[in-house]
Amino acid sequence: MxxxxxxxxxxWWQPGPFQYxxxxxxxxxxxxxxxxxxxxxxxTAPYKTQRNPTGLAHFFDFTWLSQHPPGFIWQAITxxxxxxxxxxxxxxxxxxxICAFAVMxxxxxxxxxxxxxxxxxxxxxxAQFIVYAWAARKGGFFRPSIEVHRLATWxxxxxxxxxxxVCGIVKLVNSDFLWIHKVPYLSxxxxxSNWSSxxxxxxxxxxxxxxxxxxxxxxxxxxxxFFGAGLLVELLGFVVLINRKWAFWGGxxxxxxxxxxxxxxxxxxxxxxxxxxxxLVNISGIGRMRRGEP
Amino acid sequence: xxxxxxxxxxxxxxxxxxxEMTLLVILLYVIKEQFPFSNFxxxxxxxxEADVVFIADQKGSPLPMxxxxxxxxxxxxxxxxxxxxxxxxxxxxxxKLSTLAERQQAGAIVLGDWHENMKxxxxxxxxxxxxxxxxxxxxxxxxxxxxxxxxxxxxKPL
Numbered sequence: 001m002x003x004x005x006x007x008x009x010x011x012w013w014q015p016g017p018f019q020y021x022x023x024x025x026x027x028x029x030x031x032x033x034x035x036x037x038x039x040x041x042x043x044t045a046p047y048k049t050q051r052n053p054t055g056l057a058h059f060f061d062f063t064w065l066s067q068h069p070p071g072f073i074w075q076a077i078t079x080x081x082x083x084x085x086x087x088x089x090x091x092x093x094x095x096x097x098i099c100a101f102a103v104m105x106x107x108x109x110x111x112x113x114x115x116x117x118x119x120x121x122x123x124x125x126x127a128q129f130i131v132y133a134w135a136a137r138k139g140g141f142f143r144p145s146i147e148v149h150r151l152a153t154w155x156x157x158x159x160x161x162x163x164x165x166v167c168g169i170v171k172l173v174n175s176d177f178l179w180i181h182k183v184p185y186l187s188x189x190x191x192x193s194n195w196s197s198x199x200x201x202x203x204x205x206x207x208x209x210x211x212x213x214x215x216x217x218x219x220x221x222x223x224x225x226f227f228g229a230g231l232l233v234e235l236l237g238f239v240v241l242i243n244r245k246w247a248f249w250g251g252x253x254x255x256x257x258x259x260x261x262x263x264x265x266x267x268x269x270x271x272x273x274x275x276x277x278x279x280l281v282n283i284s285g286i287g288r289m290r291r292g293e294p
Numbered sequence: 295x296x297x298x299x300x301x302x303x304x305x306x307x308x309x310x311x312x313x314e315m316t317l318l319v320i321l322l323y324v325i326k327e328q329f330p331f332s333n334f335x336x337x338x339x340x341x342x343e344a345d346v347v348f349i350a351d352q353k354g355s356p357l358p359m360x361x362x363x364x365x366x367x368x369x370x371x372x373x374x375x376x377x378x379x380x381x382x383x384x385x386x387x388x389x390k391l392s393t394l395a396e397r398q399q400a401g402a403i404v405l406g407d408w409h410e411n412m413k414x415x416x417x418x419x420x421x422x423x424x425x426x427x428x429x430x431x432x433x434x435x436x437x438x439x440x441x442x443x444x445x446x447x448x449x450k451p452l
Contacts, residue, residue, distance in 0.1 A: 013311040046364045046411040051403075052376045055329035103330060110329045112365075112407075113372035122330035155314075162318035167334035169323065174338035185340045187439060191431040192344035193368075199348035200366035202358045210439075217437050238312045 015241045017147075017154035019294045020285065025149045026086070027284040032124075032156070033082040035274045036098055039121050041109050044069040050111040055103075062108040070101060089143055091152070092132035099129050120163045121271050124279075127155040157241060157279050164237030164254065171231060183227045184220040187213040190265055197266040212264070233257045240280050244289035251280025343390075345430040347371045347401075347447070349408060352423035354444075362416045363408045370426075374404045374447070394445075401426045401447025409450055417452075425449040 010016050020028075044065040050057045070078075078097040085094030102122040109115065135141075135148040144152075171179045190213050194205045216223040233253050240250035254276040258269045277283070310316055325331040347370050349363065350356045359366045377400035378389050405426040412424070427444035434440055 014313065043364075048410060049407065051407070052373070054327060055331070057329075107329045113369040113376065114327060115369070116332060116334055116336055119330050119332040119334070126330065158315045158318060161312075162315045162322060163332075163334060165315065166319045166322040167336075167338075169319065170333045170335050171338040174335060175340075179338070182340060185342055185433060186337070188342065188344040188431040188433050189337060189340050191439065191441070192346050195429065195431075196346045196348075196367040196371070199346060199356050200358070200360045200368075202356060213439055217433060217439065238315055241312060241315060 012242050015243070017150040018244055018247075020150050020153055020282075021288070022088075022146060022149075024282060024285045024288070025146075025153055026088070028153060028156075028278055028282065029086045029088070031274075031278045033086050033098075035271065035278065036102065036121055036125055037078065037082060039118060039271050040098075040102055040105055041118075042070055042075065042105070044105055044108060047108045047112050050108065052113065053111045054114065055107045055110075057107050057111040062104050062111070065104060065108050070105075074101070088149065090141070091144060092129060092136050092141070095125060095129040095132065099125050117269065117271050120160060121275060123159045123163070124156045124275065127159050128152040131155055153279065156275075157247065160275055160279060161237045161240050164234045168231055168234030168237070171234070179231060180224050180228050183224045184217050186223070186227060187216040190216070193265040193267050206266075230257050230260070244282070244285060244293065247280045247282065248286070248289050251276040251282075254280065342433040343430055345371070345428050347374050347404070347426060347428050348444075349405070350425045350427055351418065351421045352425065352449070352451075354425065354427070357417070357421075357424070359408075362413055364411050364413065365408065370404055370408060373407065374400055374426075374428075377403045397428065397445070398447050401428070405448040405450055414452075421452065423449055423451045 046066070048063060048066045050061065050063055056062075074097075078101060081094040081097045083094070085091045099122075102118070102125055106118045106122050110118070131148065131152040132140075132144060135144050135151075140148050175182055191209065194209050197203070198205050233250075234257075237250070237254070240247045240254075255273050258273045258276075262268050282289070307313060322331055322333050326333050327335070346367055348356050348367050349359055349370070357363075359370065363370075375389065378392055378397060381396050381400055382389060382392055405424065408426075409424065425446060426448040428447050429441060429444040431439065431441045
């Protein structure tokens with residue numbers, strides 16, 4: 001039966017899983033597995049304390065990881081797990097090692113000082129693990145159905161969208177809904193983030209930095225328009241769930257947002273761009289998107 | 295499971311737009327920063343000042359933090375702010391109202407941590423000590439951007 005006929009009708013504001021093909025989801029799983037593995041900070045030796053505990057670090061001590069960083073054997077087990085996950089067999093088992101390491105290492109690293117590079121990707125891995133584990137209870141343990149794979153992929157986009165929407169809401173609330181008004185103050189944040197990068201590497205700050213930061217102060221409304229567009233992309237992050245076209249264009253908007261942040265603030269969110277590329281732009285589904293398939 | 299829930303709750307759930315995502319947004323907002331959960335509060339509020347912390351040699355010349363300490367300036371700044379917050383927390387004071395002595399107390403803890411992870415072979419020749427500085431950028435009332443002389447927070451001989 002045609003996917004368009006099989007897809008249940010839902011109002012646009014209550015969307016459900018897209019009718020991804022097996023090939024699309026195979027590509028997504030392969031790219032996601034590579035991104036997830038490469039995003040983990042396997043070099044855990046520098047993290048000897050949990051001085052500022054977060055998450056499970058309130059209950060468990062993960063500093064043993066600094067004495068015994070996961071070596072070749074553990075990483076090999078993780079890779080084997082990811083391979084069977086990519087192939088679509090035993091995905092709950094396959095994801096278990098990488099989820100465990102992502103949570104433990106992420107908790108240890110962020111218990112030294114908070115970072116925001118790993119939360120979204122770890123939550124997506126956990127969401128997929130829960131979907132596959134849940135399906136396993138109903139008999140899809142060894143080889144889940146295509147609907148289960150679609151659900152796991154869908155939850156990945158739900159988590160990703162939620163991360164952006166909550167980020168936008170927090171900006172409004174924490175600034176007493178004055179975020180747009182305060183945009184000229186971002187000029188000092190730009191100085192801070194660029195000089196912070198300088199102290200990391202001693203690579204000179206961009207020559208345009210003084211001019212751009214002063215321009216933000218001198219032309220505040222232009223700056224509000226520019227940075228306000230970024231806030232809008234975050235607040236409207238939920239649109240990527242509506243259909244393939246919204247996901248594609250929303251994904252490109254998010255990548256564009258991060259590229260502009262990389263350029264202007266020297267803050268790099270490669271993992272987030274990678275996630276947007278994998279689950280929203282969905283390179284192997286562009287043909288289906290153009291044909292208007294669900 | 296659905297049968298055990300009150301009817302009004304099921305009805306509300308069915309009418310909620312983007313319901314799974316909305317529920318997750320609420321959870322992330324409430325849980326805040328508990329890895330892997332986060333409400334992603336970066337750059338959610340800012341004012342006319344922003345500061346960076348960096349590590350330099352005994353003369354005040356910056357050292358490449360990624361290379362020497364395997365952890366960069368923004369991580370050091372976050373750790374410093376956390377430590378300063380802990381010092382000020384009993385009185386629930388704003389970090390902006392901290393004294394130099396309190397800032398130096400927090401700075402000494404951070405420099406101690408970073409010193410532990412230092413790769414000595416990556417230090418430039420002739421380095422005999424390390425110093426932690428705080429540099430503040432400010433938007434002045436006249437609309438001009440300025441930055442003060444970096445403040446020395448801690449130092450450690452090698």
